[in-house]
Amino acid sequence: MEREMVDIESQTNHQEVPNNVFHKRKTPVTLKFEDVVYKIKIENVGILEKKKKASERKVILNGVSGIVQPGEILAMLGPSGSGKTTLLTALGGRLGGRLKGKITYNGDPFSNAMKRNTGFVTQDDVLHPHLTVTETLVFTALLRLPNTVAKEEKVALAKAVMNQLGLVKCKDSIVGGPGLRGVSGGERKRVSVGQELLINPSLLFLDEPTSGLDSTTALRLVSTLFDLARGGRTIVMTIHQPSSRLYYMFTKVLLLSEGNTVYFGKGSEALDYFSGVGFSPALAMNPADFLLDLANGIYTNELNEDVVVDKKQLIQAYKSCNADSQLRQMVQVTNSNSSSRVENTAGFGKWPTNWWQQFTVLLRRDLKERKHEAFASFNIIQVVLTSFIVGLLWYKSDTAHMQDQLGLLFFLSSFWAFYPLYRAIFVFPDERVMLEKERSSGMYRLSSYFMAKMTVDLPMELVLPTVSILITYWMAGLKATAAAFIFMLLTILTLVLVSQGIGLALGACVQNTKVATTFASVIGLTFMITSGFFVQNVPKFIAWLKYISFIYYANELVIFSQYREGETYKCGTGKCLIYEYPGIKGLGFVNNRESQLRASLILLAMLFFYRFIAYVALMRIGVTKKSKSS
Numbered sequence: 001m002e003r004e005m006v007d008i009e010s011q012t013n014h015q016e017v018p019n020n021v022f023h024k025r026k027t028p029v030t031l032k033f034e035d036v037v038y039k040i041k042i043e044n045v046g047i048l049e050k051k052k053k054a055s056e057r058k059v060i061l062n063g064v065s066g067i068v069q070p071g072e073i074l075a076m077l078g079p080s081g082s083g084k085t086t087l088l089t090a091l092g093g094r095l096g097g098r099l100k101g102k103i104t105y106n107g108d109p110f111s112n113a114m115k116r117n118t119g120f121v122t123q124d125d126v127l128h129p130h131l132t133v134t135e136t137l138v139f140t141a142l143l144r145l146p147n148t149v150a151k152e153e154k155v156a157l158a159k160a161v162m163n164q165l166g167l168v169k170c171k172d173s174i175v176g177g178p179g180l181r182g183v184s185g186g187e188r189k190r191v192s193v194g195q196e197l198l199i200n201p202s203l204l205f206l207d208e209p210t211s212g213l214d215s216t217t218a219l220r221l222v223s224t225l226f227d228l229a230r231g232g233r234t235i236v237m238t239i240h241q242p243s244s245r246l247y248y249m250f251t252k253v254l255l256l257s258e259g260n261t262v263y264f265g266k267g268s269e270a271l272d273y274f275s276g277v278g279f280s281p282a283l284a285m286n287p288a289d290f291l292l293d294l295a296n297g298i299y300t301n302e303l304n305e306d307v308v309v310d311k312k313q314l315i316q317a318y319k320s321c322n323a324d325s326q327l328r329q330m331v332q333v334t335n336s337n338s339s340s341r342v343e344n345t346a347g348f349g350k351w352p353t354n355w356w357q358q359f360t361v362l363l364r365r366d367l368k369e370r371k372h373e374a375f376a377s378f379n380i381i382q383v384v385l386t387s388f389i390v391g392l393l394w395y396k397s398d399t400a401h402m403q404d405q406l407g408l409l410f411f412l413s414s415f416w417a418f419y420p421l422y423r424a425i426f427v428f429p430d431e432r433v434m435l436e437k438e439r440s441s442g443m444y445r446l447s448s449y450f451m452a453k454m455t456v457d458l459p460m461e462l463v464l465p466t467v468s469i470l471i472t473y474w475m476a477g478l479k480a481t482a483a484a485f486i487f488m489l490l491t492i493l494t495l496v497l498v499s500q501g502i503g504l505a506l507g508a509c510v511q512n513t514k515v516a517t518t519f520a521s522v523i524g525l526t527f528m529i530t531s532g533f534f535v536q537n538v539p540k541f542i543a544w545l546k547y548i549s550f551i552y553y554a555n556e557l558v559i560f561s562q563y564r565e566g567e568t569y570k571c572g573t574g575k576c577l578i579y580e581y582p583g584i585k586g587l588g589f590v591n592n593r594e595s596q597l598r599a600s601l602i603l604l605a606m607l608f609f610y611r612f613i614a615y616v617a618l619m620r621i622g623v624t625k626k627s628k629s630s
């Protein structure tokens with residue numbers, strides 16, 4: 001697979017890549033939003049009172065309206081917490097909950113076709129840290145571009161994006177992330193933008209794309225966006241503190257203060273507007289700084305003194321100005337007609353690619369991303385060392401010391417019940433943000449993602465226990481027949497998969513590794529102590545717990561692998577039947593084919609059951625949010 005990617009890349013090295021492929025435009029989109037109101041519920045808990053106070057509704061967006069046309073860049077400015085990200089998320093069709101007002105795209109509400117024509121760059125870069133810049137963009141192209149585009153063309157487009165965003169220099173460097181040195185912050189941001197440019201979106205949303213960038217890099221990035229807008233795209237972005245050079249590249253500016261519009265209109269006319277309502281800049285200053293000060297309720301007068309301004313006065317001034325009523329009239333004109341409707345013109349079906357293509361690309365991507373984790377030497381050393389120590393402790397054990405041997409069998413069941421559980425817990429919480437981002441843009445089906453995740457870790461999940469059992473089994477002198485060894489190995493491998501399933505389900509349901517780890521300890525310990533090794537005379541009302549304990553069934557099968565009906569052990573001066581040994585008899589096992597089959601089938605059912613739970617829990621992540629917007 002790796003070779004395949006290298007081949008494709010080398011082919012495209014000789015291929016003519018258009019310098020600016022993004023000047024070709026699909027359907028231009030006019031974005032209108034009218035009286036957008038968003039409230040969230042806040043549960044108030046007094047510090048001193050134990051009782052919860054009644055929940056309150058906090059207004060995040062308070063009747064915001066606007067219009068952005070193809071070829072325009074709208075920059076949303078405002079102090080921190082003024083609602084910029086919330087509005088951007090709402091306009092990008094990703095905000096659920098109590099969203100009121102009307103948001104339309106060429107007159108129509110947000111649709112699946114629109115979703116695939118929309119690029120959304122989040123504030124934090126959500127990227128796979130171990131992939132190189134090229135791999136990141138090529139995998140995105142393979143997943144997001146439709147089947148109608150040939151594979152070679154997809155790779156060529158990824159290359160074109162790298163050219164356009166100035167990423168060629170670092171194309172073979174890994175992206176990096178927390179604790180892993182990779183490309184610079186600015187390059188990482190450009191990779192995120194590149195992922196969205198690949199689909200040549202009609203509408204592009206960017207949440208603070210310039211934060212953390214030096215002014216030159218920020219200017220370069222916004223220049224690229226300016227070029228894109230000129231190609232007919234509609235661009236909406238939030239920005240904290242643009243330099244004046246950046247400010248004048250924006251076609252329109254929306255200034256927010258505590259969720260209210262303080263100004264909406266051309267960036268170049270903002271200062272005139274504020275002069276008209278009594279606030280003209282007394283000193284030569286960056287217009288963006290002046291606007292942000294006002295939105296924060298501060299005005300610097302001729303004496304360079306900061307005067308407090310009533311924000312309500314600014315909000316009211318905007319509401320009663322001509323610009324606002326003109327804007328409302330423009331927004332209210334419906335322009336829904338079949339020629340402007342965003343259709344699936346890009347050749348996307350319900351999904352850009354078919355199930356198998358999604359699965360294979362995701363598998364290749366996961367293999368590259370997770371090989372460092374799955375094949376980490378410390379995992380291998382940990383398991384091999386533990387196996388040797390266990391082998392030494394039980395070196396050449398025999399049935400003359402039945403309790404010792406039972407202890408070994410129980411230890412093996414318990415160790416392989418816990419080890420994969422704790423590893424699997426992290427899989428989905430670590431991936432949540434990525435899954436959310438990719439599913440929100442309709443990149444792939446959940447089932448192909450899920451199957452790729454199940455498959456990618458499988459080899460290592462099975463190789464490690466096999467190596468461990470190989471070491472311990474022979475050192476500890478367990479039954480030296482191929483049948484007994486294979487039975488034991490298959491039992492342990494099934495146990496590993498069940499345990500992994502429980503970890504995946506916990507991680508997927510809770511989505512918080514700390515909480516999931518706590519649950520895992522409680523569940524794991526409960527299943528371990530109810531499996532019969534520690535206590536056998538359990539009160540009836542709680543004795544049923546062992547029947548849902550996967551460790552109980554694994555322990556049963558492991559014991560079956562070693563001892564046959566009628567076999568004996570040395571007791572006192574004579575011999576006793578092994579299945580009469582108190583430690584085994586108390587477990588209540590019947591050693592016959594039916595009970596072996598029953599235990600095996602229950603373990604297999606658990607293997608699927610816990611994965612099913614994990615799948616259902618993941619279904620809520622990244623689906624297009626249903627809001628109450630009218």
Ligand SMILES: Nc1ncnc2c1ncn2[C@@H]1O[C@H](COP(=O)(O)OP(=O)(O)OP(=O)(O)O)[C@@H](O)[C@H]1O
Nearest residue numbers: 040060078079080081082083084085086087238240
């Ligand atoms: N789910 C939530 N729970 C509680 N408060 C929220 C939630 N979502 C948004 N808020 C609040 O809504 C307000 C607006 O948040 P938002 O992130 O949109 O602001 P912003 O202007 O983008 O801020 P920044 O520039 O700091 O990113 C903030 O006060 C924030 O605390």
